[in-house]
Amino acid sequence: MRVSQLLSIAVVIAVLWSSAQVVEGEVAVDLKAGAAKADITPEHWPHPLVGTFSERLADKAWDRLHARAIVLQSGEESIAIVVIDSCYVPRVVLDEAKGRIAKQTGMRTDHMLMAATHTHSAPASRDRREIKADPRYVERVTSGIVAATVAAHRQLEAAEIGWAVAYAPDEVFNRRWFMKPGGIVENPFGERNDIVRMNPPRGKNLLDRAAGPTDPDISIVSIRAVDGRPIALFANYSLHYVGGVPAGGASADYFGEFARLAEKRLGSKEGKPAVVGVLSNGTSGDINNISFRKSRPRKQPFERIREVAGYVADKTFEQLEGVQYRRRIELAMTQRLLTLDKRRPTPAQVARAKQFLAAADESSLPRRAKPYAAWTVKLAEPPFQEELVLQAIRIGDIGITSIPCEVFVEIGLELKAKSPLPLHFTMELANGHYGYLPTPRHHALGGYETWLGTNTLEEQASVKITQQLLEMLEVVSSVQSSSK
Numbered sequence: 001m002r003v004s005q006l007l008s009i010a011v012v013i014a015v016l017w018s019s020a021q022v023v024e025g026e027v028a029v030d031l032k033a034g035a036a037k038a039d040i041t042p043e044h045w046p047h048p049l050v051g052t053f054s055e056r057l058a059d060k061a062w063d064r065l066h067a068r069a070i071v072l073q074s075g076e077e078s079i080a081i082v083v084i085d086s087c088y089v090p091r092v093v094l095d096e097a098k099g100r101i102a103k104q105t106g107m108r109t110d111h112m113l114m115a116a117t118h119t120h121s122a123p124a125s126r127d128r129r130e131i132k133a134d135p136r137y138v139e140r141v142t143s144g145i146v147a148a149t150v151a152a153h154r155q156l157e158a159a160e161i162g163w164a165v166a167y168a169p170d171e172v173f174n175r176r177w178f179m180k181p182g183g184i185v186e187n188p189f190g191e192r193n194d195i196v197r198m199n200p201p202r203g204k205n206l207l208d209r210a211a212g213p214t215d216p217d218i219s220i221v222s223i224r225a226v227d228g229r230p231i232a233l234f235a236n237y238s239l240h241y242v243g244g245v246p247a248g249g250a251s252a253d254y255f256g257e258f259a260r261l262a263e264k265r266l267g268s269k270e271g272k273p274a275v276v277g278v279l280s281n282g283t284s285g286d287i288n289n290i291s292f293r294k295s296r297p298r299k300q301p302f303e304r305i306r307e308v309a310g311y312v313a314d315k316t317f318e319q320l321e322g323v324q325y326r327r328r329i330e331l332a333m334t335q336r337l338l339t340l341d342k343r344r345p346t347p348a349q350v351a352r353a354k355q356f357l358a359a360a361d362e363s364s365l366p367r368r369a370k371p372y373a374a375w376t377v378k379l380a381e382p383p384f385q386e387e388l389v390l391q392a393i394r395i396g397d398i399g400i401t402s403i404p405c406e407v408f409v410e411i412g413l414e415l416k417a418k419s420p421l422p423l424h425f426t427m428e429l430a431n432g433h434y435g436y437l438p439t440p441r442h443h444a445l446g447g448y449e450t451w452l453g454t455n456t457l458e459e460q461a462s463v464k465i466t467q468q469l470l471e472m473l474e475v476v477s478s479v480q481s482s483s484k
């Protein structure tokens with residue numbers, strides 16, 4: 001090969017190399033971290049709680065609700081991850097919070113990931129369907145998110161970070177089941193064409209087999225100051241929520257209990273920022289805490305919450321011992337907006353829905369026919385598209401993707417399997433809320449999470465989202481380390 005040929009190859013390589021470097025990221029420099037939380041428990045009562053069909057009014061909180069923020073900085077790059085004790089928080093509220101944080105800290109709004117835990121015992125943070133949010137509470141959530149993130153940013157200090165994975169299969173169950181003959185019941189549309197059933201009754205010998213897997217991993221991220229003092233313990237587990245919260249009060253469910261346990265076990269130093277425990281939700285759209293095969297004894301209120309939080313904390317702390325920490329890491333984050341079509345009911349579905357809504361005698365209709373009929377009619381009206389915020393983060397060996405839906409577990413497992421980074425997890429209900437995200441296979445199987453109304457995004461949504469996130473992971477993981 002001649003010298004000129006060699007030179008032209010070198011030029012091509014150099015061009016490819018430099019184009020690969022055009023990412024919003026930072027090569028490894030010394031890490032800084034800060035963490036803080038703010039109380040977002042309502043100050044005015046009562047509130048309707050989000051998370052069930054029947055209205056539940058709360059006039060107190062059994063435990064405190066929080067917004068918990070972690071800010072990481074490496075060179076010019078800063079990112080914030082915020083986890084909020086709420087069933088879901090809509091994009092408009094989070095965008096408002098991001099704007100205020102940007103003003104106070106100079107951080108970029110597209111470098112902030114904000115996700116709800118999905119406790120089913122929190123007040124609404126915005127009007128949705130029949131539930132009206134108290135504007136004072138919407139402001140409390142917004143300002144709490146801002147306060148926690150600004151405090152975490154103010155507390156940035158030299159830090160080190162490490163990760164681990166714990167195996168915790170005992171508290172996750174797939175809730176969608178193939179049924180034996182007689183096990184499928186009429187749906188709210190008056191049809192019996194579902195192939196699987198969500199939360200089927202136990203003990204009637206009607207269960208055939210679960211319609212999907214579970215994700216038994218607890219992903220663990222440990223952040224501490226360079227003197228070894230813990231700053232934050234951040235975990236992710238794919239479990240919808242636990243429940244068993246007594247009527248009349250709000251609760252942060254097992255997410256809050258895990259955080260309390262983590263903070264207590266790690267301990268805080270006087271005169272230093274308090275350690276912050278965080279449990280974020282993974283991909284748990286079809287995963288819950290009901291043991292369908294083996295019946296478990298009935299528990300007292302909060303007993304299951306304490307058991308599951310204790311189990312997840314124990315498994316997490318077992319792995320903490322072996323964590324290796326790094327002070328120089330590659331930090332990168334990228335965000336894309338993806339426009340998806342909403343599902344459109346057929347004219348026949350709309351006509352039937354209008355019939356149901358006009359019926360005077362509700363007892364002649366299928367169970368929950370009227371709410372689903374109302375949602376069906378609404379889906380036939382504009383807007384016919386939604387714009388979703390998707391994010392990918394790289395923190396050294398750790399990859400995080402975010403999706404603004406209740407995400408089926410297969411989607412999280414696929415992202416884990418295909419992620420170029422050694423530890424990967426997805427945070428659901430992040431940067432907004434657009435209902436369940438089943439895969440096309442699950443759309444074909446039918447059931448609650450695919451019904452028009454509980455489900456609003458096009459049937460290919462999960463395929464399009466996964467493809468985008470995998471591309472984004474390649475972008476953030478291509479940030480090179482200058483020193484390992």
Ligand SMILES: [Zn+2]
Nearest residue numbers: 118120240406
């Ligand atoms: Zn839910």
